[in-house]
Amino acid sequence: AQKVxxxxxxxxxxxxxxxxxxxxxxxxxxxxxxxxYKQPPSGELVFLIRRNSFDEQNxxxxxxxxxxxxxxxxxxxxxxxxxxxxxxVYFCALSEMMGANFGNEKLTFGTGTRLTIIP
Amino acid sequence: xxxxxxxxxxxxxxxxxxxxLRCSPRSxxxxxxxxxxxxxxxxQFLIQYYNGEERAKGNILERFSAQQxxxxxxxxxxxxxxxxxxxxxxxxSSPGFSTGELFFGEGSRLTVL
Numbered sequence: 001a002q003k004v005x006x007x008x009x010x011x012x013x014x015x016x017x018x019x020x021x022x023x024x025x026x027x028x029x030x031x032x033x034x035x036x037y038k039q040p041p042s043g044e045l046v047f048l049i050r051r052n053s054f055d056e057q058n059x060x061x062x063x064x065x066x067x068x069x070x071x072x073x074x075x076x077x078x079x080x081x082x083x084x085x086x087x088x089v090y091f092c093a094l095s096e097m098m099g100a101n102f103g104n105e106k107l108t109f110g111t112g113t114r115l116t117i118i119p
Numbered sequence: 120x121x122x123x124x125x126x127x128x129x130x131x132x133x134x135x136x137x138x139x140l141r142c143s144p145r146s147x148x149x150x151x152x153x154x155x156x157x158x159x160x161x162x163q164f165l166i167q168y169y170n171g172e173e174r175a176k177g178n179i180l181e182r183f184s185a186q187q188x189x190x191x192x193x194x195x196x197x198x199x200x201x202x203x204x205x206x207x208x209x210x211x212s213s214p215g216f217s218t219g220e221l222f223f224g225e226g227s228r229l230t231v232l
Contacts (some may be wrong), residue, residue, distance in 0.1 A: 035220070043207060044121070045223035091162065106152070106175055107221060109162035 002027045004094050006110035013082055014118045021077040021113045023092030029053075033095040034068065034075045035107065040088040048090075051075065079115075087117045122146065125210050125224035133232055137198040140227045144191055144212030150174070151193040152213070152221060153185055157206035168193055169215055200231045 003026040013019045025034065036048040049059065051068050059066045063080045079086055093107040122145035132138055144151050153165040155178075164177035168187035179185075182200075187193040197204060207228050211221035 033220075037223075042225075043228070044225040045209060045211075047121075047220060047222070050220050106164050106167060106177070107154075107162075108164070111161045 002029075002094050002096055002108045004092050004108055004110035006090075006092055006113050008113045009111070010114045010116070012116040012118055015084060016081050018078060018080050019082055019115065021079075021090050021092075021115065023075045023077065023110060025073050025075065025092070025094045027073075027094060027096075029096065035093040035095070036066065036075075036077050037091045037093060037109075038088045039091065039112070045091070048077075082117045084117045084119050087115060089114045121222040121224060123210055123212050123222050123224035125208075125227050127227055128225065129228050129230075131230045131232060132200060134200055134202060136200050136231075137196065138200065138229065140195040140197070140208050140210075140229075142193045142195070142210030142212075142224060144193070144210075145222055147214065148212035148222070149191065149215035150213045151187055151191070152211040153179075153193070153195050154209040154211065154223075155206045156209060156226070157203075160206075162209075165195070197229070200229075202231050205229055205231045 005024045032053045034051045038046040038048055049066055056068050065078045067076045089112045091112045092110045096106045124143040126141045149170045152167045154162055156162045165179040166185050167175040171187050182198050185195045207226045209223050209226045211223045213221050
């Protein structure tokens, strides 16, 4: 069975500090996708990034960066120079490929990390 | 704006009642997923439909049912409601080509009193 662990339940940092959110996953699949979603106080789930299991290149998007290490089954998310608007709950998720060619993107979510940026 | 529309946004009802949550997927998306987010269970996959057919089931109670209509919108029916059914119910859609990405609606917050 697939499992996503976000050990950090809550993190608080002062604005402009860097912060890393940890994500460890378990799967028996050789092909899978990893995701990060943001859930701001308004409640919607906002897609941040998708990474497939064949691509271990790290990615940077503005202040956001992701470090995927297949050897340790981790997909960590770093926010550089944090801002108050980054305050949200962040979810890491893993997709289970339930069959070929039919968009079977059932996601298994971690329990989320509540990030609070203190002004 | 993800392009996925869910109604109603908020719903308050009593135990034992039945409610229907509606979801309109993004234009062109064939797959619809339902997720439940509660404080104690986190985000749980309930069920998936692809082009009108049920494709996968997760932790969906027998009191709950769903369907996807020919115009691809979907409804989640919750019956014999209990206090523990209070949650945020998300609908998500995807194109159906294993893109690995789901587009989530804003959710329907159900409160059972």
